[in-house]
Amino acid sequence: MRIGRTAQAALATVSTLTLLVIYLPLLVVFINSFSTSLSLSWPPPGLTTQWWERAANSEGARAAVATSVGIALLATAMALVLGTLVAIALQRFDFFGRQTVNLLVILPIALPGIVTGIALNNFFRTILGVPLSIWTLVVAHATFCIVTVFNNAVARLRRTGTRLEEASSDLGAGIWTTFRLVTFPQLRSALLAGGLLAFALSFDEIIVTTFTAGSGVTTLPIFILNNMFRPNQAPVVAVIAVVMVIVSVIPIYLAQRLSSADVDHR
């Protein structure tokens, strides 16, 4: 297939336009965070840094960040353990029901968030009689974070193969030693990438969160949502939005680097 010059140019133009549309809204939020207009009217009538100061001094925002970080750390830790185990099971063993287990891991993100949210809400409140709290939220987040760890670990296990592990056991290492000295070091950067994505996923989640968080638990997304509709808070929300983009782009960028470094080293 020879892609003619015109076609190439057309594709390049469309791709550039798509990228522009992708970045434009984020740019507008950035500019809005400096606007003197409370109603975010465009173009901004004037520029100010007062919203950034107000956001930096906002007790509520800081508490919400702390809550979100704590929950994301706990959920990521759980997802790391469970995701790695299930990845080893599916990639290193052949057993009946393998496809079903595979589907089970994907299901919490393949089904709409509202389904996951209400199913867990109902499970905790009606069936178990447990009041919603920070812990029900952690359990919910860990459940849908498993898949990102799993995806990264499975890809790595598939690539590394079993030769080194077999060599290790031929040389007399027990299975613990083999895991500690061979399997785990090979997995390490993939787990870091998966963990970072799981953290970002949990940090940003809103739908499952509104259904499984106790009434006193305010994560950053919940804080933003609560303040978005208050007219005199709009610019502060814009500030938090900008900070969130910057903060969540870092783990995703790092994860991307870690996974692609992986491909280059092959």
Added chain:
Amino acid sequence: MNALLSPGLGRRTSSFLATHSRARLALVLIAPLTWLVVVYVVALALLLVTALWRVDGYTGQISPSWTLDNIRTVVTGSLYQTVTLRTVGVAVVVTVVDVLIALPIAFYMAKVASPRARRLLVIATLMPLWASYLVKAYAWRSLLSEQGLLNWVLAPTGLQGPGYGLTAAIITLSYLWLPYVILPIYAGLEKVPDSLIEASSDLGASTWRTLGSVVLPLTTPAIIAGTIFSFSLSLGDYITVTIVGGTSQVLGNLVYTNVGAANNLPLAAAIALVPIVIIFGYLALVRRTGALDNL
């Protein structure tokens, strides 16, 4: 406890496990499987059970006595039928829009751009879109507002933006799920061997013929994988509709109101069964295409 941790026992379990692969599998699989089954599968199954319960009219408590009323209400109630049609309609439009936008850029990244440009493009496309759900919805809220950028740009032409409503929701949702559609399509296109494409054109096929008869069929599972994400995510979303959708209601709003304000979990559960049935139907429909392996 000490005896359990003694090196002798450790070595013995190790050699036992080394020769018994079933035991090894059980050891690895037991924790994640228990978690996923207990927390997720059981919760889903109990959602179905709850949909068959009722709320006591006097106490407001859920009483575990069987009734088909909730299901009947959802299936026959005109409100639920309208909202279901609207939600599915939005999800279909969002999915079509996303595939149409994703195909050219994914193709450009996978088959036209140089390897270096490709890597940059992948990062440039995916990073801001993965960044944050609420930020993006909020960005569109400000773009589409009465005095927002869109109306400002359109003003000289005498036109007006859509304002808040269903159209705004469709625009925002398409924007939100775009990376989930681009990514699998790009991965699928990357896997199409260049040699096949060259062979096709050596045999005299035109560009369009090659695209239609070679590239497209090989990429179909990846495209369908992308549609699963955009379709499923749109079906379950209600926050975007709250932010830019004006007064429009989708299934998610109804579930949310019934869990919170109305405190009618059985009815909420029954409503939630609608997207579950639709998604499972869709998954069953596309299972044979191999799309699920591309997720």
